[in-house]
Amino acid sequence: MSDPNRTPESTDPLFLGLRQVLDDRGGDVRVVADLAERAIRRDTQMRRRRTAAVGVAAALVLAVGVPVGWAALAPTPDRTVPVAPSTTMPTDLPTPSAPVTPPRTTPPTPTSTPTLTADGSPAPATLRPATGNPTTTTDEPYLVEGVIHDGATQIALRGKLAAGGSLARLAGGRWLVAQGETGVLYVVDSTGATKVRLDGGRVTVAADGTHFVVETLGTLRAYDASGALVRTLRASTCDCTPTGTSDADTPGYEVVGIIGSVVHANRGYRMDGVAWDVSTDARRSVGHRLALVDAATGTALTAQDPNVPSARTCHELLDLATDRVRWRLCGPLLFRSFSSDGGYLLATGQFEGPDGSELNPDRSFKYGGLVVVRTSDAAVVLEGRGDEATGVGSPVSYRMGSDGTVTVQVGSTAGTRSLQRCTLDGSCEVVAPRRPRDQVDIPDGEDPYFLSVN
Amino acid sequence: MDDADRRDDFTAWVRSREQALGRLAYLLTGDRDAAEDLLQNSLAKVYRHWERVRAAEVPDAYVRRLMVNESNSRWRRLLRRPESPGSHVLEVVAPPAPTGLDASETLDLWRHVQALPTQQRAAVVLRYYEDLTEAQTADVLGCSVGTVKSHTSRAISALRTRMSEVTA
Numbered sequence: 001m002s003d004p005n006r007t008p009e010s011t012d013p014l015f016l017g018l019r020q021v022l023d024d025r026g027g028d029v030r031v032v033a034d035l036a037e038r039a040i041r042r043d044t045q046m047r048r049r050r051t052a053a054v055g056v057a058a059a060l061v062l063a064v065g066v067p068v069g070w071a072a073l074a075p076t077p078d079r080t081v082p083v084a085p086s087t088t089m090p091t092d093l094p095t096p097s098a099p100v101t102p103p104r105t106t107p108p109t110p111t112s113t114p115t116l117t118a119d120g121s122p123a124p125a126t127l128r129p130a131t132g133n134p135t136t137t138t139d140e141p142y143l144v145e146g147v148i149h150d151g152a153t154q155i156a157l158r159g160k161l162a163a164g165g166s167l168a169r170l171a172g173g174r175w176l177v178a179q180g181e182t183g184v185l186y187v188v189d190s191t192g193a194t195k196v197r198l199d200g201g202r203v204t205v206a207a208d209g210t211h212f213v214v215e216t217l218g219t220l221r222a223y224d225a226s227g228a229l230v231r232t233l234r235a236s237t238c239d240c241t242p243t244g245t246s247d248a249d250t251p252g253y254e255v256v257g258i259i260g261s262v263v264h265a266n267r268g269y270r271m272d273g274v275a276w277d278v279s280t281d282a283r284r285s286v287g288h289r290l291a292l293v294d295a296a297t298g299t300a301l302t303a304q305d306p307n308v309p310s311a312r313t314c315h316e317l318l319d320l321a322t323d324r325v326r327w328r329l330c331g332p333l334l335f336r337s338f339s340s341d342g343g344y345l346l347a348t349g350q351f352e353g354p355d356g357s358e359l360n361p362d363r364s365f366k367y368g369g370l371v372v373v374r375t376s377d378a379a380v381v382l383e384g385r386g387d388e389a390t391g392v393g394s395p396v397s398y399r400m401g402s403d404g405t406v407t408v409q410v411g412s413t414a415g416t417r418s419l420q421r422c423t424l425d426g427s428c429e430v431v432a433p434r435r436p437r438d439q440v441d442i443p444d445g446e447d448p449y450f451l452s453v454n
Numbered sequence: 455m456d457d458a459d460r461r462d463d464f465t466a467w468v469r470s471r472e473q474a475l476g477r478l479a480y481l482l483t484g485d486r487d488a489a490e491d492l493l494q495n496s497l498a499k500v501y502r503h504w505e506r507v508r509a510a511e512v513p514d515a516y517v518r519r520l521m522v523n524e525s526n527s528r529w530r531r532l533l534r535r536p537e538s539p540g541s542h543v544l545e546v547v548a549p550p551a552p553t554g555l556d557a558s559e560t561l562d563l564w565r566h567v568q569a570l571p572t573q574q575r576a577a578v579v580l581r582y583y584e585d586l587t588e589a590q591t592a593d594v595l596g597c598s599v600g601t602v603k604s605h606t607s608r609a610i611s612a613l614r615t616r617m618s619e620v621t622a
Contacts, residue, residue: 039497
């Protein structure tokens with residue numbers, strides 16, 4: 001009996017039908033926007049996001065990274081631009097090769113880990129953004145139109161600091177600002193004057209602002225709050241090059257967060273990491289791949305294994321001191337930050353999951369742009385999502401202080417953004433009025449408000 | 455090449471190729487939103503490496519490979535930036551009346567193509583829409599010719615089985 005797959009393609013009805021279907025479906029598609037302009041804007045925004053000190057950076061890198069095998073022809077965007085030392089910066093200090101201390105050999109006491117599921121059920125409270133003029137203030141610093149707002153204090157940035165950006169508080173009244181030129185960071189003083197200019201990749205800032213780390217091509221450079229280079233951890237020490245990839249393409253380290261003087265970083269695509277003390281250069285292995293760390297409580301959120309396809313997205317809350325897992329939470333949540341006191345986790349629920357498996361049957365998201373999860377029991381306590389009927393858009397960025405309120409940049413369906421301060425019961429007051437994005441009609445438009453990341 | 459020249463050069467190339475790239479993105483994903491995201495992400499990366507892409511003198515092959523890799527990346531699918539209703543990059547018009555298969559067969563076959571595993575679907579699109587040779591397809595997919603043959607054969611077998619189930 002002949003194999004039906006061996007029928008000549010020119011006469012086989014299936015091949016003919018297949019070509020016809022592909023031609024027809026392809027022919028149905030038209031590009032109706034300025035694709036080049038949109039791509040250029042997206043490139044700019046991708047670079048800014050890498051420069052911005054956001055907790056979600058690790059996940060974003062993986063989300064947009066090119067698979068390793070492609071690296072030879074197309075180096076990943078995350079590690080493309082070799083960075084020359086800035087002329088305004090001190091040169092690198094010699095970095096003695098410190099041995100990596102093996103992880104603690106005492107295994108954690110076996111306990112049952114509670115596993116919970118975030119299935120999209122309604123949260124106890126829903127965000128109810130306010131309208132109108134500002135009626136309150138926020139303790140969370142933010143940057144808008146070149147001015148840092150820190151409580152009652154306003155600091156106008158000087159120099160070439162224009163649209164776009166990110167903001168972090170540094171010790172000694174300084175600020176770390178990425179604004180204007182893509183891929184460039186500025187340490188500014190309490191008057192807004194630029195003191196240090198740094199070229200760099202993604203930045204992570206310690207909660208207390210005493211240190212920050214710039215990650216470039218997998219190499220970490222730690223700076224103190226004045227912008228002086230403290231120490232360097234080179235990608236070549238990572239030992240995380242995937243099999244079959246040249247050493248030149250090592251993914252290197254990927255910073256997760258900083259606790260005191262200890263930088264927690266993942267090792268390439270491996271499922272473990274390193275704790276690097278920038279004050280002593282000592283390194284210790286960490287037996288988990290992490291997504292976020294919290295300085296206030298000494299806990300961390302573990303990351304999903306990027307190497308293993310899984311239909312579910314799960315994270316564990318880990319006590320870094322004891323290695324004990326407090327809970328495991330599965331569901332379509334992409335965690336972005338801890339609250340200042342570590343009592344809550346903030347996530348976006350606009351998350352598809354692998355192959356769209358985390359979407360509702362109608363392909364809508366199960367959660368909105370903000371989901372607040374209590375760290376003590378992994379309960380979803382608040383959700384914020386857009387509502388076309390009322391013209392309220394989804395939360396786009398947020399920061400939770402230790403006072404139990406969340407400062408939220410809320411969108412509108414008209415493309416504007418306002419800053420609001422919301423309690424966990426969902427009620428909100430306006431902190432700063434609606435302002436337009438620079439491009440109101442596309443997702444890659446820049447938001448007007450930049451909340452401090454620490 | 456200064457920045458303005460770089461933008462102009464890139465823009466001219468995109469405009470000359472955008473319809474073909476839009477169609478490829480749609481066929482690889484089978485979904486307008488996903489295709490828009492894939493297309494913009496891929497072209498953003500192309501723009502980042504524009505000098506290198508231009509120097510390679512094969513931007514189409516480079517972009518095709520980039521798009522397939524992006525499409526296959528499960529990490530890319532985790533985060534998508536949905537377009538707002540007024541900001542779509544692609545328009546998908548109603549399909550024309552079929553010329554060979556009847557309408558239900560056409561719809562069934564398209565659904566079955568979309569249900570193929572990503573690598574098999576990419577192999578089918580590259581071989582039977584882009585008309586690439588097995589060697590060219592292998593280059594785009596970053597695999598051997600034998601693997602392309604395997605992907606294609608399995609895809610065709612699956613489509614044949616599913617279509618026979620439908621007609622039965």
